[in-house]
Amino acid sequence: MSIRAIVRPGHQYPLYYRGGLCLLCLSTFNVQAQEYSSLPDAPRAAPVITNAMFYLTLVVNGQSDGQVVPVTYRDNAYYVEAGVLAKNHVHTNGQQGLIKVEDLPGVKVKYDSSAQQLILQVPDAWLPKQDVGGGNLMNYTVAQSSTGLLLNYDSYYTDPHEGSRSVATWMEQRLFSNLGFISNSGTYRYNIDTVSGEGGSAVQDRYLRYDTFWRYSDEQDLISYQLGDFVSNSLTWSNSARMGGLRISRNFALRPDLVTYPLLQYSGTAAVPSTVDLFLNGFKASSNNLNSGPFTLTNVPYINGAGEATIVTTDAVGRQVSTTVPFYVSNTLLRKNLSDFDVSLGAVRQDYGISNGDYSDAAFSGIYRYGLSNYLTLSGHTEATQGLALGGLGADIAVGTWGTLSLSGSQSKANHPPVATSDVVNDQIVRPNTPGMPDPNQDIDNPLGTNVTDKKDGSQYTLGYSYNSTLFSFSAQRASRTVGYQDLTSYTSNTRLSRKSDQATFSASPFGSNNGTLGLGYYDVQAYDNSHTRLVNFSYSRALWGQSSMFVSLNKTLGDNGYSAQLQFIIPLGSDISLNAGLARNNNGHYQQQVGASKAAPTDGGMGWNLAYSGGGDAYQQADVTWKTRYATLQGGIFGPQGNIPTGQT
Incomplete structure (x- = not known):
């Protein structure tokens, strides 16, 4: 019998109440004293469990799939089915049935009774490797075509x-x-x-x-087939040829989501589930979740050149590990085991744009590139036609984080030497002339009767280097040919290749990226008759207020007295209207003022216009209007020298 009395501290109870309460307490004490006059028996020890079946969640290196699995406990050891262990990346060494987990080498076991978990710690190498970043490419949708x-x-x-x-x-x-x-x-x-x-x-x-x-293009195999007229593909050290026949080539353009060059790669290990953040040159590029185990980070493929990557891993409790690594990405290389090719069989087309169908004898042109590793890409090239055979090998090499080195060598053998200068047809091939660079047609415009050779064999060697970074970019290249060297284009078109060409370019932002870009260039071409054309180029461009910009360039041909220069401003005025104004100087010292305004016609239809005027010795003016509809684009205007203005409509 037990009676509980509640006494409120500080409360004044009546005297008779307090007396009754004391008697009641004495009575209670006597009753309890009679019941516990001797010590109780000692408590019995809990029975020791030596064999049992538990249903627990398996946790491996901090990661669990949440499934409950049977675990046998026998003689202070835990046994789990081999299939369950293998599913959770635990190596069983070929054992079957129930496996004593403690006996597996490299495995640590802990039982958490409160969480009902069997916690295993295994070597990181046992866990699957994670490729982080490969899933960031665009979704691929098979193209469909109707008739x-x-x-x-x-x-x-x-x-x-x-x-x-x-x-x-x-x-x-x-x-x-x-x-x-x-x-x-x-x-x-x-x-x-x-x-x-x-x-x-x-x-x-x-x-x-x-x-x-x-x-026809095969999107699965990334191969295009073309029958008829085409332009063969080329390497950086070979020439393309316009041909008629059959062309089979690799076509990476069918899958723009694929990246063909080696990407930034970083490998590490996460001891517990974590988050990995990638920073490129101080800017956050991506964030991904990681499971426990090794991982490889191949992220942000659309970069080129040198930079610095910082990888930060953060676990569940906020602990961070930061690693900074330099990198260099070159889009001139192919990823390891990736190949590229072009096979062209037919006849070289001649007088394109002059005649409808003038073809030479049967000809062949082929190139092949293969990524032997992420740092070395090999290439080969061959050409052949009646009386000519050519072959060459090349390589692109990544020099660590210091840029890319390119080299090649070619050998040709022909039935007759290059054509005499008096037989050269100067108007058969006209190459586009880029402002600020030597005239590419100069190598075929020589004085008559000079540099006639009887050499039928020749060789070509090229060497190049390039480096790109956020601070500056630099490239240099040399191509050297002997007098007897010929390729498919020169052999079938009565043109001759230059003896040697050197070029070097440099660009940087010395005053900060917001204060413009400075460019320098040097070009030296030695023609077939050993004449030289040497040119230096200077350019500077920068953004001004709003979307406006300025550009200035200076070109100087070494050995000549004159120089050419240009200054131009582009100022958007809103509503798709832009204004441009500038000043140009030619080699003879004549200046020409330029001013213009234009409004682009909307792509979904509407009106656009263009006005331009050039003053100075060769005054020129132009005005035209463009009207776009869903059915056609109409354009009309006037243009020409001042006082002699023709009209034109399209």
């Missing part, structure tokens, strides 16, 4: 102040289906007025065919 016919055209009418009125229409017909597409393009010229050409003969209306071909 249809496309007719494309661009018609141009001109009415010069002096000369014949004419209409020139560029046309393309394209038939497409899931079997590829067939395309034909060309230009028809119609002379409204009868005029005479060279020799007094009348200029004839004519159709000039450009290209006719069938092309």
